[in-house]
Amino acid sequence: MKKVLNRHQLSALFGFCLVVTFLFSPSLYAQDDAASDQAAAAEATAAGEEGPCGPGDPDKGKQLFNQNCAACHALNRKMTGPALANVASRLIEEEGLDCEWIYAWIKNSSGMIASGDAYANRIYEEYNQAAMTAFPTLSDQDINDILAYTEATPPAPAAPAAAAAGAQTDAGASGGVSNELILGALAMVFALLVMMLILVNRTLRRIAEANGVVLEREKAEKGLPLWKAFAQNQFLVLVSVIFLMLGAAYFAYGWMMQVGVDQGYAPIQPIHYSHKIHAGDNKIDCNYCHSSARVSKHSGIPSLNVCMNCHKSIYEYKGNPEGPSAEDLAMGYTNEFYTNEIKKLYKAVGWDEENQQYTGETQPVEWVRIHNLPDFAYFNHAQHVTVGKIECQTCHGPVEEMEIMYQYSPLTMGWCINCHRETDVQMEGNDYYEKIHAELAKKYGVEKVTAAQMGGLECGKCHY
Template sequence: MINKKLHLSVWQFVLASVFVTFSMLQSAAQDLDTSDGEPAMPVEAEAAPEEDTIGDAAAGEKLFKSNCASCHKLYKRATGPALFEVTKRREREWLYKWIKNSAALIASGDAQANEIYNEYGQSNMNAFPNLTNTDIDNILAYTNTPKPVAQVLGPEAQAELAPVDTTMTNNIVLGALALVLVVLIVVLFAVNKTLKRFAEANGIQTEFEDEEAETRTPIWQAFIQNQFLVLVSAVFLLLASAYFAYGALMAVGVDQGYAPVQPIHYSHRIHAGVSQIECKYCHSSVRESKHAGIPSLNVCMNCHKQIAEVANETYQEGINEYGVDYNKEIQKLYAAVGWDEETQSYSGEEEPVRWVRIHNLPDLAYFNHAQHVQAGNIACQTCHGQVQEMEIMYQYSPLTMGWCINCHRETNVDLQGNGYYEEIHKELSEKRGGRQLTIADLGGLECGKCHY
């Protein structure tokens, strides 16, 4: 008998076949993923041009936004009536007189003028004597701009614009590859069986008993018998446990990254970033109080009386990138304050908005916003991060004691135009050789500054 080892493990064949199949699957997936799979955006179509084509709509849009947009909208009632296709409801000569001096037209006893005057609570419209008839024609041309609507596509057009659905193709390919894998495993079993028969027929021994296996010491037993390895392992485990336990204890009460879901989605990115609204406009108490404060909803309504809908580009951005319908969030604001869009007045039916606090220091720590923002000239972004880039507000800094102390040690006192520090800087700077003072030099590390 020929004593030769012939290792014909079935699992080796199976593993090899899985590896080959996985390689084929990955290659097929890369071939299939040739398109971005993004659906085509709906095409916006404008209605047929109106017969009244007097004026330049592009120039009128600029004039409208600078003179009329504070009280009027094109497609919705605001402080004044909606102006879309106003030329179909009023004569052009009458509009010239009304826009230039509405008060004089009302005083003349004009029926249309008095009707509008009484309908809108006898509120006088601003006079625009500086606008020429050409300017007004341009504004009226802009008011005839139809509202963009999504084009209604037929079945054939939808089929052409719809993205190619590769799900069916992927399933077919995956099924075929799975079938190939099963066939390959069956073939390998048959080959393995044939090779074993061939070995037995030729007197080749394929399996051997390991005589040394019975006398070999198990690994775990050998490890226990080695005292040095046991000692090193114990020390390593103790150090690792202490490290992770210390990290877990230090994370208690640290809410860095905390971003709760608010009852009304408020985008700091749009307000503080795109619209460049100053932080102190909404958080006005930050100038005089220890708290930044939650803005009252009447501050929001200073703008949103006129802004009931966002621009179409902003709307699509909110839906596609953030999954938020900004227009619905504005409606939540209206419901909270009881604002009626139709009558442009408050109904008196209010609902509380239960905002979720994000930044919260423990009661044992004293922090004064006014002292930092007004006296210290510290920018809001220093502690709160790049708020103007945050769609959802979250806690940017850890707000731990060590973080505050490091800031006091490293931050120089801003003396430019800051009379609060002039006298004290003069005395302390002389004692410290004229170097720039830090917050720590002013007692920023004293316990009583924060813990009183």
């Protein structure tokens, strides 16, 4: 005889489910704010305001440092110029100089070198005979503010992304139950509820059978099968065949029209380059890197020397003051990630960070081409960028918002033809088109002539 759970056993099982649900409820675990309060207190600790040359404001000094010094100097490493952490204390204690010498050097370094000052000339020779930029507009108090900032303890280097992620995981584990544990508990509770329902169903059936109650399911009346009824209706069969053939032709045409169209193509490059940071945040003009687009058929791949124009001095990415967004963190785009990509650039061009010079050991970067027209299609960047004055975003989309560059437009023949039909020729400063435009405008009876009216739809313009 099969064993049936009585009501006391069922009550105990139900109580066990409630206890499990209660124990693993995420609402019972609140984040412990003590650690975050301690971290905030540590960050809020301000450096002393008394500098080696007098009182100074480190916060104001940081702003002045970033505006005037950060292009060539860092606090704790050598760049174009020497590291400036505790620079005033070192010059006073180790070199026997005074604050007046520091003021004079910052305001007019070339004058100090020309005067024959021994230490000034030593620095001049050590750093490739490149005199420091003079800052005559900085007052003594401004310099004191900068020195107070350099005397503050340099910030610790950012932890690797993996360590940061591990710290976040540990923090989450210490502050509450992990999501995996909660989901596991909920799955166990759901399984127990299913088992309870099955047991209750079996128990009720046995009680009904013991009392002589017969449970029968109503049997559905048998009729003609649906497929047989459909097959016997010739009209429905004909209509269905026609719709299937039209649908198949429509999808086949759509699939064939996508052959060779790479819209949305976004390959992973050997060195991650963020157009969002360069063209968006830093407002770098597209033609600065792709300079050949103004005078050549091709826009060209920028030389790595163009990158080094800035990255000789920008050796790490510090990001926005408020830190990376949640979306960037989810994708792994941390300050450490971008800094590592700069290191890849240095390795490719053979740049020695410590000695600030090229080693001559270069490595080619195998960039992956994104926009690639067929060989039988002719396109001239200079004709569109310089003569036509077309913005880069017209074809390439909002590049200033793209973290990873991708093909924004389909670049199909129909897309180009529609652009020629809708785009008016820009006449301002285009003397080449002035006479042609006047004659065509008279011919078509319009004020503005489109590229199509100037022959932009002729086959030989793009296919040669």
